[in-house]
Amino acid sequence: MSPTPPVPEGWEPLPDDHPLVRSRHRAGGPEPELITSVRSLKDLVDRALGRGPHARPEEDAGLAQVVAYPFLALVGPREVRLALLLAAVHPGLGGVLLVGPPGTGKSTAARAVTDILPPVPRSLCYYGCLPEDVARGGLGAVCEDCARKYQAGQPLAVEDQARLYELPPTIDLDALLGHLEEPPGRPPRWRKGLLAQADRHVLYLDELGRYPPAVLDAALEAVQRGYYSVHRGGLSITYRSRALLIASADPDYAAVPLRYVERFALRALTTHGLTPEERKALYWARRAWHDDPGAFAADYRAETQALQNEVRMARELLPQVRVDDALVEQALAVVAELGLPSARAEYAWLEAARAHAAAAGRVHVTPDDLRATAALALRFRQGDLTPQQVAQTQAAEARLQQALQARWPTTAAPVPPEGSP
Numbered sequence: 001m002s003p004t005p006p007v008p009e010g011w012e013p014l015p016d017d018h019p020l021v022r023s024r025h026r027a028g029g030p031e032p033e034l035i036t037s038v039r040s041l042k043d044l045v046d047r048a049l050g051r052g053p054h055a056r057p058e059e060d061a062g063l064a065q066v067v068a069y070p071f072l073a074l075v076g077p078r079e080v081r082l083a084l085l086l087a088a089v090h091p092g093l094g095g096v097l098l099v100g101p102p103g104t105g106k107s108t109a110a111r112a113v114t115d116i117l118p119p120v121p122r123s124l125c126y127y128g129c130l131p132e133d134v135a136r137g138g139l140g141a142v143c144e145d146c147a148r149k150y151q152a153g154q155p156l157a158v159e160d161q162a163r164l165y166e167l168p169p170t171i172d173l174d175a176l177l178g179h180l181e182e183p184p185g186r187p188p189r190w191r192k193g194l195l196a197q198a199d200r201h202v203l204y205l206d207e208l209g210r211y212p213p214a215v216l217d218a219a220l221e222a223v224q225r226g227y228y229s230v231h232r233g234g235l236s237i238t239y240r241s242r243a244l245l246i247a248s249a250d251p252d253y254a255a256v257p258l259r260y261v262e263r264f265a266l267r268a269l270t271t272h273g274l275t276p277e278e279r280k281a282l283y284w285a286r287r288a289w290h291d292d293p294g295a296f297a298a299d300y301r302a303e304t305q306a307l308q309n310e311v312r313m314a315r316e317l318l319p320q321v322r323v324d325d326a327l328v329e330q331a332l333a334v335v336a337e338l339g340l341p342s343a344r345a346e347y348a349w350l351e352a353a354r355a356h357a358a359a360a361g362r363v364h365v366t367p368d369d370l371r372a373t374a375a376l377a378l379r380f381r382q383g384d385l386t387p388q389q390v391a392q393t394q395a396a397e398a399r400l401q402q403a404l405q406a407r408w409p410t411t412a413a414p415v416p417p418e419g420s421p
């Protein structure tokens with residue numbers, strides 16, 4: 001018997017006596033859908049996406065073929081666009097919570113993010129092997145088949161447009177996490193859940209108050225760690241789940257417990273008022289969008305492509321962006337002054353500031369980066385998210401501005417209020 005083939009990094013090997021492992025050593029086992037003949041590039045892509053005659057409906061769940069509303073056409077609070085841009089530049093930052101009543105464009109904004117995300121590599125292999133696995137762990141970090149393909153110079157993945165996976169509140173845990181399928185007369189096989197499908201894509205939770213705690217706990221934990229394990233019948237498997245997390249919350253609909261609010265690095269308010277000019281622009285944009293989404297999106301295509309390139313360059317720059325120790329100390333002092341108990345506050349703030357610097361093409365964080373990201377990272381860090389908390393935002397942010405001004409005095413004009421151009 002040949003040795004157990006290596007499993008990709010982050011995966012737990014199945015036990016040797018498991019039927020799935022045994023079948024790997026047998027010709028004609030369940031080794032899935034190796035691409036043996038390719039009629040065209042489209043065919044290759046369709047198969048990689050699970051479309052076409054070989055489509056497996058489970059793997060198509062949530063892949064709605066809708067035209068994303070152009071990110072550049074979003075009208076509304078600047079801080080919403082800023083938060084989403086920072087998350088696009090730094091997907092490891094930890095997610096964005098959009099807070100506001102219905103009809104303030106929360107889900108439109110979340111969907112529009114896919115428009116500016118760089119392409120995502122999509123594995124061509126059942127085991128999810130990616131070129132990055134080889135880069136990190138050598139050929140032993142991918143399955144035998146992919147190791148062979150890599151050595152032969154064949155691709156392990158295709159580039160795929162980033163997608164938005166909306167998490168249905170009624171999803172069951174098997175569909176969310178994945179499960180072991182046991183078709184009669186055939187060896188069992190793991191089926192990916194929605195969280196694994198959304199790896200490197202956007203995972204959207206529409207109205208946090210609608211989700212049962214079990215679903216929220218599992219989803220938020222998995223995305224925060226970047227991986228999760230499923231245990232079934234004495235077996236387990238570990239999936240990657242590095243989705244860009246976006247959620248909306250309307251505290252008037254349901255208060256959101258602090259333990260969930262805390263999971264989001266940034267919290268943007270969608271209610272900071274629109275000027276009459278912006279409302280007019282919004283009306284015309286919506287009309288044009290509803291009349292012909294494709295033509296509307298085409299108007300923004302060139303600029304969107306340029307922005308997508310900038311996001312990609314900022315992502316590449318991000319690892320080089322440094323924060324001076326003195327600046328970290330000052331930031332910690334501000335957090336202490338505001339009495340914020342969780343260490344997540346300063347982590348989110350400093351990382352958001354790094355993303356802000358990278359987006360500006362700089363490799364050093366300045367007080368301006370911290371000023372620009374302070375409210376997004378530090379608000380709603382105490383107590384559950386309730387209508388009262390939202391009502392007190394202005395007073396809380398005045399205190400924040402005083403604390404910032406005390407650390408980094410500036411004679412420059414203060415950041416103009418929301419709604420100004």
Ligand SMILES: [Zn+2]
Pocket residue numbers: 125126127128129142143144145146147
């Ligand atoms: Zn593989």
